[in-house]
Amino acid sequence: MFVSRGLVVGFTVAVAGLMLSGCGTRMSKAPVEDRGTSASASAPAAQPGGVVGAAIKPLPGAENAGKPGYYTVKPGDTLIRIGLESGQSWKDIARWNNLENANLIEVGQVLRVAQPLAPSQAVASDTGVVTRPVTSSALAPIAPASTPKPAAPAASSTVVAVAPATPAPAPAPAGEDDMAFIWPASGSxxxxxxxxxxxxxxxxxxxxxxxxxxxxxxxxxxxxxxxxxxxxxxxxxxxxxxxxxxxxxxxxxxxxxxxxxxxxxxxxxxxxxxxxxxxxxxxxxxxxxxxxxxxxxx
Missing domain, CATH: 2.70.70.10 (Glucose Permease (Domain IIA))
Structure with missing residues (x-):
């Protein structure tokens, strides 16, 4: 059987090309996937609670964080411990903060731990000065004008002015720091x-x-x-x-x-x-x- 030399040469060149092509595929490196950059650039971050793109709801009282009379809940806190640390009854703290369930407080939540002043007791201004309204009972009635009587003739030419007696101030009540405690037990x-x-x-x-x-x-x-x-x-x-x-x-x-x-x-x-x-x-x-x-x- 006669085979032309050109056909043999062409067949040899084709086979060599296929071999070179196969070797090139096996030696090339696998592509690297940048999961951090591409994922953050293409998809919105998931928020707490598993909702993608949802706004984070601020915790109750967050606007009062750091203010006097307020307490930010820490891990491990209970309302009883907060009451002990703030010198208050846990029931009062629950009432001041309208807590329906005193066992449900969140880390980061800000609680009022000082008794709020009633509107009639004090009004705080922007300057921090506390003003108290004057009640009608504090105002003395104004006496009607009367015709002045003629002054009696002086008994002598020398007039001695006598200052009215000033009552001694009442002693101040004992302060709350003046507590007289007793020992709660007799042991050593x-x-x-x-x-x-x-x-x-x-x-x-x-x-x-x-x-x-x-x-x-x-x-x-x-x-x-x-x-x-x-x-x-x-x-x-x-x-x-x-x-x-x-x-x-x-x-x-x-x-x-x-x-x-x-x-x-x-x-x-x-x-x-x-x-x-x-x-x-x-x-x-x-x-x-x-x-x-x-x-x-x-």
């Missing part, structure tokens, strides 16, 4: 105040021994909802001071109950503690202070 002191590690006094005792109110006041919390405190009672004495009584075995008072100084409010125990003891705190405007400044020496 086993741990003193340390602002970083122990925010009050730890007082030793036996299970069931009485825990007394250190001063008269109102119960703003009674329960076990604050981690690390066990069965806890918190008393509010005035707008400045709270006292806290922790680790009790039994609570003998209820929230909103008025108590007397020295009244038995609980029995000592070891709830959420490593031993039977009373952990006692005095808080001034929510900040723990050294009880030795307010308790009598014993």
């Amino acid at each position: 002191l086993i741990a003193g105040f340390d602002e970083a590690r122990n925010k009050g006094y730890d007082i030793a005792g036996k299970a069931g021994e009485p825990v007394l109110a250190a001063a008269e006041g109102r119960v703003v919390y009674a329960g076990a909802g604050l981690r690390g405190y066990g069965n806890l009672v918190i008393l509010k004495h005035n707008n400045t001071f709270l006292t806290a009584y922790a680790h009790n075995q039994t609570l003998l008072v209820k929230e909103d109950q008025a108590v007397r100084k020295g009244q038995k409010i609980a029995e000592m125990g070891n709830t959420d503690a490593d031993r039977v003891k009373l952990h006692f705190e005095i808080r001034r405007q929510g900040k723990p202070v050294d009880p030795s400044r307010y308790l009598p020496v014993r």
Whole structure:
């Protein structure tokens, strides 16, 4: 069989071309996909909650962040802890912020923790000056004009002017800082105040021994909802001071109950503690202070 030399040469060239083409395909690098740049440039970012392109809803009270009398919720906060830290009743805080469920607060939410002033009490101006409206009862009635009587002749040429007697000012009422606390338990002191590690006094005792109110006041919390405190009672004495009584075995008072100084409010125990003891705190405007400044020496 005769095959032309041109046909053989053409067939050889074609086969060589195919081989070279195949080798070039196998040695080329795979394309690199830039997922970060291309994805961010071509698609809108997803917002919290899984909704693409949705606007982030501001948390309640965000416009008051950083203002006096307001508190920004942190991770781990509860309304009870916020009340203790701000020196307020958790129920008052819930009411001031119109919270339908006191257990539902969000990190970053801003809460009012100071009692709002009624419109009749004060009006704050842009300059920060507080003005109080004058009521009609504060205005003295104006006496009608009368015809002056002729002056009586002077008995002598010398006139002595006598200044009207000025009544002595009434003594100022005792300030809220002048609280007279008593020791809430009779046991020995086993741990003193340390602002970083122990925010009050730890007082030793036996299970069931009485825990007394250190001063008269109102119960703003009674329960076990604050981690690390066990069965806890918190008393509010005035707008400045709270006292806290922790680790009790039994609570003998209820929230909103008025108590007397020295009244038995609980029995000592070891709830959420490593031993039977009373952990006692005095808080001034929510900040723990050294009880030795307010308790009598014993």
